[in-house]
Amino acid sequence: MLRLRGIKTDAGRKRKSCTFATNLNVRKATAISALFLLVVFAVSNSHYAYADSYEVVIKKGAANPSFDPQVERPEEWYTPTKLTIKVSDTVTWINEDHEKHTVTSGMSSGRTGFVRGDLGTPDGMFDSGLFQEGENWSYTFTFPGTFSYFCTLHPWMFGVVEVEGEIPNYPQNGEGVMIELPAMSLTPKPNYHVGTAWSPKVLKTGEQVTFINDFFDRSGTKKEHLLRYDFVIIQNGKEVHRSFGFSEYGADIKNFVFTQPGPAIIRFENVGGEKDNNAEFTTIVYQGSGEMSADAIISKNKQDPTLIIAGLYAAIFGPLVGGVAVWMHYWKPWRKKKDGSI
Numbered sequence: 178m179l180r181l182r183g184i185k186t187d188a189g190r191k192r193k194s195c196t197f198a199t200n201l202n203v204r205k206a207t208a209i210s211a212l213f214l215l216v217v218f219a220v221s222n223s224h225y226a227y228a229d230s231y232e233v234v235i236k237k238g239a240a241n242p243s244f245d246p247q248v249e250r251p252e253e254w255y256t257p258t259k260l261t262i263k264v265s266d267t268v269t270w271i272n273e274d275h276e277k278h279t280v281t282s283g284m285s286s287g288r289t290g291f292v293r294g295d296l297g298t299p300d301g302m303f304d305s306g307l308f309q310e311g312e313n314w315s316y317t318f319t320f321p322g323t324f325s326y327f328c329t330l331h332p333w334m335f336g337v338v339e340v341e342g343e344i345p346n347y348p349q350n351g352e353g354v355m356i357e358l359p360a361m362s363l364t365p366k367p368n369y370h371v372g373t374a375w376s377p378k379v380l381k382t383g384e385q386v387t388f389i390n391d392f393f394d395r396s397g398t399k400k401e402h403l404l405r406y407d408f409v410i411i412q413n414g415k416e417v418h419r420s421f422g423f424s425e426y427g428a429d430i431k432n433f434v435f436t437q438p439g440p441a442i443i444r445f446e447n448v449g450g451e452k453d454n455n456a457e458f459t460t461i462v463y464q465g466s467g468e469m470s471a472d473a474i475i476s477k478n479k480q481d482p483t484l485i486i487a488g489l490y491a492a493i494f495g496p497l498v499g500g501v502a503v504w505m506h507y508w509k510p511w512r513k514k515k516d517g518s519i
């Protein structure tokens with residue numbers, strides 16, 4: 178019995194260990210399938226899973242308009258000046274200089290611009306605000322395009338981030354999710370169904386967009402006629418377009434050319450002449466093919482030194498040449514010679 182029990186126990190142990198082994202296998206299988214799912218997820222969401230981080234350094238002395246720590250040319254205040262990344266990658270700017278700087282999206286004015294009092298043109302897409310030595314600032318790029326930036330304190334400092342990624346071929350909302358056109362929304366009080374469809378379906382800078390706007394009553398079946406509304410477009414918190422319109426039995430049409438990429442809000446305000454009776458839609462505007470490339474932006478800024486030197490020559494030698502002319506005009510021996518007299 179004892180032996181048998183022993184055998185039983187052994188068998189039990191064996192079984193137990195067998196069960197344990199099975200558990201292990203189950204765990205292994207679970208782990209493997211979890212890993213597999215993770216890989217599938219990673220592949221299907223590759224631009225999230227493989228999002229990279231990049232660094233741009235503002236080196237010591239960067240505030241100096243003629244400073245370049247690498248090539249001793251005034252071209253690299255942000256190092257590197259041109260950075261190429263992919264959608265969803267993050268860039269961190271590190272301030273190693275002893276002065277405060279900003280990373281502000283938009284076009285720098287260059288040194289010649291600065292001399293004329295032009296402090297650059299921010300486009301509102303991103304702005305670090307002032308950050309000082311030892312501090313850094315990060316930004317994640319969520320859509321493709323070429324984005325120039327500069328320092329608002331030292332507007333000759335400029336850099337470019339080139340974000341590679343595919344432009345979708347379908348209409349999108351502000352989060353980049355595909356939507357059906359016409360997009361529909363309801364105003365709060367009184368209720369009107371507002372519909373808008375835009376053509377082309379993918380919005381790009383520099384290309385005319387036609388918005389076809391339709392208005393229906395509360396039931397959504399009867400078209401409104403001669404209903405007043407304001408058509409407003411907002412980008413980066415700024416109103417870039419406002420016009421008023423009247424609904425028609427057909428539809429009311431508005432044309433607009435976007436000059437700036439990024440998320441946009443298409444808002445219908447004061448619908449039916451009622452204050453704050455609004456409906457809005459979000460979408461994304463992509464960079465059109467007519468936009469400047471990163472290299473074009475850089476070479477445009479590189480022209481500055483030549484202009485500065487030409488300006489300096491004019492400033493120094495202009496009065497000198499003028500002075501010599503005046504001197505030649507009034508210097509008697511010369512005048513006598515010129516006159517032909519002895």
Ligand SMILES: [Cu+2]
Nearest residue numbers: 278328330331
């Ligand atoms: Cu600066």
